[in-house]
Amino acid sequence: MTAGGEAMSATVVLVEDDPVIGGHVIDGLRRHGYSASWCRSGREALASLVEADVDVVLLDLGLPDLDGVAILRQLRRLRPELLVIILTARTSDIDVVVGLDAGADDYIPKPFELSVLLARLRAHLRRGARRGSADPAPHQIGGLTVDPVARRCVVGTRELSLRPKEFDLLVALTSRPGSAVSREELMSEVWDENWFGSTKTLDVTIAALRRHLDEAAGGEGVVSVAVPTIRTLRGFGYRLDPPRSS
Template sequence: MRILLVEDDSMIGEVVHDALRREGHATDWVRDGAQADAALATTDYDLLLLDLGLPRKGGLEVLRALRARGLGLPVLIATARDAVSERVAGLDAGADDYIVKPYDLDELLARVRALLRRAHGRAEPAYVWGEVRVVPATHEATRAGQPVQLSAREWAVLEPLLARPGRVLSRQQLEDKLYAWGEEVSSNAVEVYIHGVRKKLGAGLIENVRGLGYLVPKAAQDGEKG
């Protein structure tokens, strides 16, 4: 998934940025509110991880402007402001969740996963399609009951397709989930990683839609189990 991290503390930003990338997310990191506005205006994100005490433009202003434009992406506020009034203000401004620094990194990542899951209308963490079972939150996959190891890039291609079975995503949309700013984009990267997923989990899990892109068949959703 594509995530925008807005954090002006370099030490915290580096730790969170690296953790999100290890989870397989293409993560862009900006350090002030004005940069956040510019990024949100030009890039389609799946989640915003937002500090409040930012240079140039405060986090609440960024959030209010985002909601005023009608953008519905999930927003997780991560801030040192722990007063109840601050939490209420953040949630009333349109945040979906609020976590106070210093926070446990594992909890932060779990909240990110939960928000992404809810954003795609899925309460259950597991996806089942035939003999394949996939749990994106823990990066666990099995085929006919046997564990299957997918690379971070293979997960990055598979997760957005699994989020909405039956929905076609173009090659460009999948590239946007794979690469953050400044990363070199290989011309056939999407095809390479989809080939890897098919080889490990079965050729039928990801279908080609000629001239449009790729999808996971709706049968994956119909057969889902918790």
């Protein structure tokens, strides 16, 4: 990304069955410097994305052949490193949460302006480009170790598989254990300093992190490991509390 905000070199796959929306988005992506291709069905998308060199997937949830959430879950299993932004006309809280919980990094409700989509895409790519500047020192809190450089998260002796935003959020919290961190600060640090719109994606990512930590600390066949707790600070944000000494 240049200082002037021009598009980074990124390969984007749009999964959208609507010919009007699809044509408009593909044309806009290409005009702004992205290498963009278009899949018109879920089956076509899954077949093409298994080994394709892709940075971003823009996924419509309302596809005619396969359920978008089911496609998203398969993509997460096949390509956990992909940045996935869902495009959805399903705007109820439960539908949005289901999409984010299935592994989406963000969502954009339909109808949307192309300028909004492009701005949100630039925000995610800017954040991804800055990952190399992370603190090189691993963060160790109780039985949890987070290595920002190697992008590894270990609970006891068990390594966790986290989505990119889950890992970035955990780095942000473990870098200042015991300190209250506002929602705005986390959105700026983990997503982008110019972020706008809903912060629901933050809440869903926090919930996913809690599940990962709880399962790793006391899952079946695992010796109990002391891990920090992510506390919700109503009206403010979150705090990572170190485990209490026994």
